[in-house]
Amino acid sequence: MHLSSLNLPTAYxxxxxxxxxLNLMSxxxxxxxxxxxxxxxxxxxxxxxxxxxRHVAMILIDGLGEAQxxxxxxxxxxxxxxxxxxxxVFPPTTAAAVTTILTGRSPAEHGLIGWHQLHGEEIIAPLPLYVRHPAASPSMPEALAASLYAAPPLFDRLDRSATLLMPDFICDSPCSGHHGGQAARLPYRDFDDAFAQLTARLAQAEPTFQYLYLPQLDTLMHERGPTSVEAAALFAELEAHLVRLAEHASxxxxxIVITADHGFVHAPAEQWIDIDRIAPLAELLIRPLSGETRLAYCHLQPGSIERFMALAQAHVGHACWPVESCRLLEAGVFGPGSPHPELARRCGDVTLIAKPGWNLRDTLPxxxxxxxxxxxxxVTAEEIRIPLIVLRPR
Incomplete structure (x- = not known):
């Protein structure tokens, strides 16, 4: 199936x-x-x-799309x-894109396709690794990690010593532990600490690969917006560190390879839709939404796909495109390669893809x-297009 057959005008x-x-990592x-x-x-x-x-450093600035x-x-x-x-990658979100960076595998292959996703009979958050639904789940992070993370790490299979520099609050998480593999993982506190450590490591005599993950801008843009004065100030602080690093690296x-995992769009407060408050739709769901607020995977009562599609078009068609999830899989939107065995199930029966400016949500007790x-x-260009900056020694 060709992407044009999905009939999503303006989709990128x-x-x-x-x-x-994916191709960059290859x-x-x-x-x-x-x-x-x-x-x-x-x-x-x-x-x-x-x-x-002698050294190659990859710096991932979470959220720094080309538009940003x-x-x-x-x-x-x-x-x-x-x-x-x-x-x-699709979807342009950290769970999918950063996992592609750390494994070299497409979202279709590694199977992490949203902030929330179906895993077994539970809706979980694969990065912080908690169970969203059901509330009384006894599942522990270690057990979830063992069954969830399937793609092998990439960085510990390079021909040189690899180090991952990560914020101290995620450096030892199950997700970081699996995807770092046997490569060294070092925590940092703030920009000053992160760039001081990276600067020191680039002065080593032996060849190395360094990976620095910077989530600070993403966090702030979620809270304040992608065009906020706070985001501009944080970007200026980050840029000053990069200037000094480039001089040292040369x-x-x-x-130094600098890129991002996704871009950002503004989220108008009046353009959020509560799917769980639209009774005709909610009654056909067998579990909470998964995915993202811009991309909701819907798991439905058996035999209800056509009815749900029609109701979604009638109630929220102004805000999203309802697409049968099997059509997304056939079109290859999650990338090439042998698909994860749970990919189709995680996509649910229908995917609601938000139109520009809109967001979809549900809220559990x-x-x-x-x-x-x-x-x-x-699926806007602002969310998917990212810069690739390469600084080479003079």
Whole structure:
């Protein structure tokens, strides 16, 4: 099935044939004599021969889409750095995209496709690793991790020593532990600490690969919005650290690859829809929504797909596109490769894909109703297009 057959006007989809995060990881693995991942490389002069450098550092700035770089960094040093524009993965969200970076596998292969997703009979959050539904679940994070994380780590299979620098509150999480594999994981407290550690590691004599994960901008843009003055101030602070790092890296034969996992869009407060408060739709659901507020996977009563599709079009068609989930799978939106055995089940029966400006949610007993100023995971170019910046020694 071709993507055009999905009939989602204005939808923007990742280019897995050679211009996405998936393809970037294939190129980096090849350049660093890692495993052959079976996906097309991302061929660009910025990346040519990067593996010949003594050190390669990959910096992932969570949420810094190309649109955010254009707005927050216009006229600045990072905006003027050598770069191209690539695509994230689908859905453009941290669970899917960062797992692709850490494993070199597509979302179809690794199976992590949303902030919340079906796992067994539970709705879980795969990154912080908790059970959202049912509330009384006895499942423990360690047991969930053992059955949830399936794709092998990538960074510990490169031809050089690899280190992951991660915020101290996630460095030892089950998710970080699995996807770091045998590579060293080092916690950091703040920007100062993170860049001090990375600077020191790039001065080593032996070749290394360094990965620095920076979630701070993403957190702030969720809270304050992608165009807020707070986001601009935080970006300026981050940029100053990057300028100093680039000067140091150039003296130590180190190349720096900077990219993001997704972009952001503004989330107007008046354009949030509570699916659980629309009785005709809620009555057909057999479990809570999973996925994201811009992409909701709906698990339905047997035999109710056609009715749900018609009701969704009637009640929320102005705000989202109802799509049978099997059509998304047939179109390959989650990427190439052998699909995870639970992928189809995790997608549910119908997927509600939010139109620009809209968000979908439900609220379980004991939960606070979610309201964010900035969001992602939809099918706009702003959410999917991300910068790829490569700084090479002079």
């Amino acid at each position: 989809w990742p280019d897995y044939a050679g211009n996405s995060l 190129t980096l693995s090849r350049e660093l004599t890692g495993p052959a991942l079976g996906h097309a490389p991302l061929s660009h002069p910025l990346l040519d021969g990067i593996g010949r450098r 770089l254009d707005r927050l960094g216009a006229g600045g040093w990072l905006h003027a750095a050598p770069r191209t524009v690539i695509d994230s 003296r130590h034969d180190a190349a 004991g939960e606070r109703r979610l309201q964010l100023a900035g969001v992602h995971a939809g």
